[in-house]
Amino acid sequence: MVEKVCDPAGSDCRWVIRPNQSLSWRGALRIYIAIVICVMGTALAFALHGFWPVLPFAGLELIALGTAFYLCQARGQTRELVSVGASVVTVEKGRHEPQEHWECPRAWARVLLERSPIAWYPSRLSIAYQGRRVEIGKFLHEAERRELAGELERAIRARD
Secondary structure, eight states: OEEEEEOTTSSOEEEEEOOOOOSOHHHHHHHHHHHHHHHHHHHHHHHHTTOTTHHHHHHHHHHHHHHHHHHHHHHTTOEEEEEEOSSEEEEEEESSSEEEEEEEEGGGOEEEEEOOSSTTSOOEEEEEETTEEEEEOTTSOHHHHHHHHHHHHHHHHTTO
């Protein structure tokens, strides 16, 4: 999902790129609690009938499922911020605060959209400068990635 924000003059633009997360933290927690109730209810019923070894395995299963839910939800909080200013292009990546920071002069920045040699693999969108590059939008759909590449190219070349 891409959100474009520009100042009124149009000289500075930002793109906030984030995964499309259809399930909120609260929704994930509700689903997880419902699953816990079902699994533990079934495990307790079996334990009451003498099959008590079911309980530790049910607990391990719920721990694994809870970990998977947490990791998926946390990954959905990733953000990439691409800023095209008057003289510099900046890319910041992170969850709650920037954990990666990359910048280059706007005049030398290039937007690269490379197709994969394997037909069903997604393309790779990156911004390059003097042999260094930073990949952006890994989690975007192909059409979103192409549209973002066009917008970034136009924004970077707007004053050249």
